[in-house]
Amino acid sequence: MTVNSRPARPVILGQNQYGKAENRVVKITRDGATHHIKDLNVSVALSGDMDDVHYSGSNAHVLPTDTTKNTVFAKAKEHGIESAEQFGIHLARHFVTSQEVIHQARIRIEEYAWERIESSDANSRFIGADEVKHSFVRKGQETRLTQITYDGEKWEVVSGLKDLTVMNSTNSEFWGYIKDKYTTLQEAYDRILATSVAAQWRFNWTDDEQKMPHWEKSYEQVRKHMLQAFAETYSLSLQQTLYQMGSRIINNRSEIDEVRFSLPNKHHFLVDLEPFGLKNETADGAVYYAADRPYGLIEGTVLRDGCEARIPVDMTNL
Numbered sequence: 001m002t003v004n005s006r007p008a009r010p011v012i013l014g015q016n017q018y019g020k021a022e023n024r025v026v027k028i029t030r031d032g033a034t035h036h037i038k039d040l041n042v043s044v045a046l047s048g049d050m051d052d053v054h055y056s057g058s059n060a061h062v063l064p065t066d067t068t069k070n071t072v073f074a075k076a077k078e079h080g081i082e083s084a085e086q087f088g089i090h091l092a093r094h095f096v097t098s099q100e101v102i103h104q105a106r107i108r109i110e111e112y113a114w115e116r117i118e119s120s121d122a123n124s125r126f127i128g129a130d131e132v133k134h135s136f137v138r139k140g141q142e143t144r145l146t147q148i149t150y151d152g153e154k155w156e157v158v159s160g161l162k163d164l165t166v167m168n169s170t171n172s173e174f175w176g177y178i179k180d181k182y183t184t185l186q187e188a189y190d191r192i193l194a195t196s197v198a199a200q201w202r203f204n205w206t207d208d209e210q211k212m213p214h215w216e217k218s219y220e221q222v223r224k225h226m227l228q229a230f231a232e233t234y235s236l237s238l239q240q241t242l243y244q245m246g247s248r249i250i251n252n253r254s255e256i257d258e259v260r261f262s263l264p265n266k267h268h269f270l271v272d273l274e275p276f277g278l279k280n281e282t283a284d285g286a287v288y289y290a291a292d293r294p295y296g297l298i299e300g301t302v303l304r305d306g307c308e309a310r311i312p313v314d315m316t317n318l
C-alpha cells in the first residue's frame with residue numbers, strides 16, 4: 001500500500017482534467033430595437049478528486065461533460081454575459097463551489113467581436129438617422145480576391161471576397177416550406193440569420209484603358225452595398241437575401257454585370273433551457289447554440305438583364 005492507502009500500482013495517473021470544450025454560445029440582449037451580441041467559444045476543464053474514474057471506472061465523482069455544457073448555456077441566460085472575464089469567473093466559481101470533488105476549474109473563452117453595419121442614407125432616413133440596430137459584421141478583415149484573364153485582346157476581371165461574416169439578430173423568418181415525412185424543422189417567425197459571405201463579381205470592362213474601373217473604390221462600394229442589403233432586407237429566406245444583395249450591387253455599380261454568391265447558413269439554435277426552469281425566448285433576448293456543421297449552403301448568380309453568366313458555378317472561392 002502507498003502512503004495514502006491506495007493500492008501500489010506500477011503505473012500512476014498524472015495530471016488530468018476533463019470538461020466540454022468549445023461551447024459556442026451566442027447571447028443576444030434586446031434593449032428595445034437595439035440588440036447587443038456576445039459571441040463566445042467557452043471551454044471548460046475540471047480537475048479534482050478523479051483518481052477512481054481513471055483507475056476503476058467509478059463515475060461517482062464525475063460531473064458529466066454534458067452537464068458542464070448545459071451549465072454554460074443556462075448561466076448565459078440566468079447570469080448574463082457582461083464580459084468574457086466576468087462570465088468565466090462566474091462559471092469557474094460555480095463548478096468549484098458546487099461540487100466538493102471538483103478542486104479546480106479552468107475556463108477558456110474566445111470572444112468573437114462584431115461591429116454594427118452602417119445603414120445606407122436612404123434607409124437611415126427611413127429608420128431615423130441611426131445605424132441599423134440588429135445587423136452586425138464580424139470584426140477582422142475578410143479576404144479580398146481577384147482573377148484576371150487576358151488572351152492578348154480582351155481582359156476578364158472577376159473580383160470577390162470570402163469570410164465576410166454577418167448576422168441579423170432579427171428580421172428573419174423561414175416558414176411555408178415543403179413538409180414531407182422527413183421534415184422536422186419548426187417554422188421560424190423571428191430567427192437569427194447569419195452567414196459568411198463568399199462572393200465573386202465580374203466586371204464588364206474588357207479592353208479600353210481609358211475606361212478602366214477604379215478598382216479600389218469599386219471594391220469598397222460593392223462591399224458596402226452588399227452589407228447594407230443584408231442589413232436592410234427583411235428576410236423570408238437566405239435565398240431572398242442573396243438576390244437582394246446581388247441586385248443592390250447590379251443596380252448601383254454599372255461596372256459589374258454578374259455576381260455569384262456562396263452563402264452558408266450559419267445556424268443558431270435556441271437552446272432548450274426549460275429543464276433548468278429557464279424561459280429562453282427570442283423576444284426577451286435569448287441564448288443560442290451556434291452550430292458549425294452541417295450547414296445549409298445557398299448559392300446563386302445575380303445578373304444584369306441581357307448579360308451572360310460567366311462565373312463558373314464551382315468557383316466559390318477563387
Ligand SMILES: O=c1[nH]c(=O)c2[nH]c(=O)[nH]c2[nH]1
Nearest residue numbers: 174185236237238239265296
Ligand atoms: O433561409 C433558409 N433557406 C432554406 O432553404 C432553408 N432550409 C432550412 O432548413 N432552413 C433554411 N433557411
